[in-house]
Amino acid sequence: MTPNLHLWLIPVLPLIGAAINGLFGKRFSRQTVSAVALGFSGAALLLALWMAAQFASLTLPHVELLATWIRAGDFQVDFAFYLDQLSLVMLLVVTGVGFLIHIYSVGYMWEEGGFYRFFAYLNLFMFFMLTLVLASNYLLMFIGWEGVGLASYLLIGFWFTKDSAASAGKKAFIVNRIGDFGFLIALFLMIKHFGSLNFEQVFQSVSSMPAETAGAGLLTAIGLLLMLGAAGKSAQLPLYVWLPDAMEGPTPVSALIHAATMVTAGVYMVARSHVVFDRAPQALMVVAIVGTLTALFAATIGVCQTDIKKVLAYSTISQLGYMFMACGVAAYSAGIFHLMTHAFFKGLLFLAAGSVIHAVGGEQDMRRMGGLRRHIPWTFWTMTAATFAIAGFPPFAGFFSKDAILFRAYSSPYGSWVYWLIGVFTAFLTSFYMFRLWFLTFFGEYRGEMAAGEHVHLASGSRVAAAAPHEHVHTGIHESPKIMLIPLVILAVLSVCGGWVGSERFHKFLSPALHSGVTAYSPEQVAAATPAPEPKEQGGSETLLTGISVLAAASGLFLAWLLYQRRPQLPQEIAQAMGSFYEAVVHKYYVDEIYAAVFVKPLIDGSTRILWHGIDRDVIDATLNNSAEGAREVSDAMRHMQSGNLRSYAGWIAAGAALVIGYMIWMGTR
Amino acid sequence: MVPLSYYLVLSGILFACGVTGFLIKRNIITIFMSIELMLNGVNLSFVAFAAQWHALSGQVFVFFVMVVAAAESAVGLAIIIAIYRTRETLNVDRVNLLKL
Amino acid sequence: MLHLIVFSAFGLICVAGAVNLLVQRHPINSALSLVVVMGSLAVEYLLLGAEFVAAVQVIVYAGAIMVLFVFVIMLLNAGEEERTKGSRVAMLFGIPGVLIGSVLVAWVLLEHSVTDSVAVGALPGPPKVIGWLLFHDFLLPFEVTSVLVLIAIMGAVVLASHPESKQPDKREG
């Protein structure tokens, strides 16, 4: 008997917070609202920590059945929660980072209208995210999956009076639908072929199947469809377009949802489904290719962005690409490791960026910043830690995880030097654009219009009119309040130390979940499945590869220093030299425009012409209208029968009776 | 010896007279009497069939018809009185507003 | 033979009464015609042997229900019928319908009838047997009709009672 951990409490606690704040928050003071929100998410964190403490004594995977949800014949879906090493890591990341960002948000959102609404959404997001992480079957996971999408939509569109925020929310929602479509079909395939959606049963069924060596079979189809879902949620090619726009939401939201937790759900899902992917090499390859290309692609765009949050958004996409690259070479633990460290440093980056934006009064364009390191030292130092972490300098957290991925990309049986090469180049780009951001923001001279000095909070009514989404317009650059700085510091510490666990130990910890008995694929099978890779030399090459990646990071730092610190006019010249390519990169390769022309416009036109005018107006509405019209006309004709004259009624009855009698006699005497 | 069908034809004639009365009479009381005439026609066929099948339940049915006819006439005449009070006419052609 | 004569005589009276009901324009004449019809029907019942039915026919129909009709006619002082042309439907569809229906039924009865001849008093319905049937085999219908009659009595009282309180300005006298 394993102890009952009451896993359901972890998701439900934030839900209670969301319900309280959502239903009654309007009448609460800001203190009460934040107390409720922090209390319940903090309780979830404490519970998660307590569980982690108990973890050693559990038999894994630990499944807790709450209730039966659907039962139809042999098919059954339960409200059940599933705890193993993988979900524990996710649990801790989500509750931990989530709680920290809750704290940060109290300070960040203090001046905003809809304070209670924000925290209700945030807690709701926590509920769905934890459901996703703890679900014991794909359907419950899907509920969480959709729920975080909903929360994301609500929070991106938090300033819904702003048109760009509202349409960014819609865009996120719609693009995610495409991915969900793939996810759903994958679920249907599972129901059809395995008769269950429970992780354990599905994996049991799958592991009894041989690896698909050639051609596209069932598992490849499921894997590709799951990848489609993951690509939607985790902003991979070609469905990444929503994430940059999602930066319209408040910065803590960007940090929590669009950097640290929700967007990594795709990675988590792929890792969770590793049993399927292990037996579908083609699908796995697609994952790797998509991840690699996304990493490179987003990084190039990030180089030219000037909006501080957009840079971070593309950086997030790029880093997610890394994670998928790791998953794609069957190095799930490396992917999850990077997921964790990324949650720390990217959350920190966003929060620090928020702090910067806060400091300069809502300005997001890096070209109008500069020299802020003297004004906001705490933000500067934490940001520095995060930047070094993401760039992959040892001993910061990012170094360990990125190094693990790059090494696995090269050495894994599924890996290839191509992945590695692109990965290293991307690491160089990452380092470059991050230090570009760093230099532009904190060094040089201040280029904004704002004068240092007293700051005055304007009335909240001016928010809508304000150009920036933030209402607090300050008259001077200033450091953020303590409540915002504390999470920054904690995350900075984690960004520095988070990687010291080491990828090997992390791999060992996760291996029961990722390579447990069910998943085990024998080397023979792998050898048969993937003919290409020869055994690679391990020991010596690892240090070599590590060195190369560190070198790439350092060269990125150098280049950024050169261009933005030493010779600030140089980028302009390079841009002119690059000409149309630069233009394309600045315009994000015109992807949004292409999508608009290829998908959105035909869809809208087709919907207008065929669905709206053709089907809805001319068929459905016309059917209704015509039948109503017809009924009216028939009634109008029949109305005269209802004369109210008793004898007329009797006449009808007599005529009808004669008909009936005639019919009966005809039938009877035939 | 009279064939049973004669009784039935007689009953049919009475019924048809009743229906005709319903159709051609204007006085609401006469129309009501036409209904009674129809009921009587039916009663005759009940009794005739009872004789045909040697089943007394046919005659018992007549009692039920009578009881229902009595109840019906009580209520019906009360309705007629109510109509007369408000409309001050007994002509059904003038009582066609579908309300009292 | 005598049977046929008696049957035909009272049958003719019956039909004559029914036709007279239709022809007469004054309701009281119609009512009396109907009494005649009922009385001759009672004789037909006697011919069939249903003595109890015949007696009840006279007592209930002729003696009570028709008295009620006459009473209402007198109470409302119903005059001669107006010859309004209120319903073309009744004339166009109803009358032909009745004619067709009754001719069809009569034709079927006379041509395709498989019924026997009946003797005088073919099925005596002594009151004792009828009563036994009513209180045993038909007990439930009996009770139900008793409830029906009770409801009808109350309904009639409610309908016919003068709603004085509702119409204080009703013309009186």
Added chain:
Amino acid sequence: MSLGEFILVSIVKIVIALGVLLTAVAYTVWLERKVVGHIQNRWGPTRVGPFGLLQPLADGVKFIFKEDLIPPHVYKPLYIAAPMIALIFALTSISVIPIGNWITVFGIRTPLEIVDVNIGLLIVLGITSLGVYGVALAGWSSNSKYSLLGGLRASAQMVSYEISLGLSLIGVLILAGSFSLRDIVDAQGGTFWGFIPRWNIFQGQFVAFFIYLMAAYAETNRIPFDLPEAETELVAGYHTEYSAMKFAMFFMAEYANMITVACLATLLFLGGWHGPHRFGPPIVQAILPVFWFVAKIFAFLFLYIWVRGTLPRFRYDQLMAFGWKFLLPLAIANLVITALIVALRA
């Protein structure tokens, strides 16, 4: 008995019955005038014949020779038909009333009634219930306010009291178990403890007799329920517009009805032709039941007249309230109790 004999015997009996009945009617009128006269401290008819015994004859002659006046605005067919209807139904009802046992005359054995039927009581009820048409039609066809009110009152009153009347008889029917008047009388033969006759009135049907009496007064439009012809209010009620022989017909119908009611009361409650021990020679023995029967009728009629001379008239609403709210519940109670007793005794 052949068809010819049957017809002959029937005709003879009809003639005798009609003659007796009409005579009885005539002398009931005489009796009433006499008795009421004495009650009111007068002499009554004395001039025509001894004790005025020929007065009815003189009245008849007078009615026949009076001018038969038909008022101009009456609805003629019914005006003429109404008294006939009234009289016909009044006289017809006597046809099923037995006045004694079977007798044998000239070798033909026949009952002492026009026809013996097993549902005699029902036929009497049916015919008397039709009698109301005469009164109602007379009132309506006269086209006079008094007559119409009288007719309305008469029909409402007769329909109402008919229910109590019928219900009061059912107790007797339950005791006898037959609709045949002869059977009912036969069931009342014998005595309790040797001296109390087993008449229905002594078999617990006293309440029923009382109800019957009240209802009978109302049915025959007699005081205290003579509202239809209340002369102080309606001149003469439904027969206000009638004169001469038509008036006489109503008159005769009323008294014939009284006699019918008296006969029924005798048959149903007072033991019919059963009387004290038989005595005397055989011819007397044969006549005696008829004598007892006539004597009981006479007593009943005397009661009628006595009440008429004694009681005042009810108001119309009192009449209706009495009928519906007192007599009817009482009759139902009596019926239920009788049925209960019979069921328990069985």
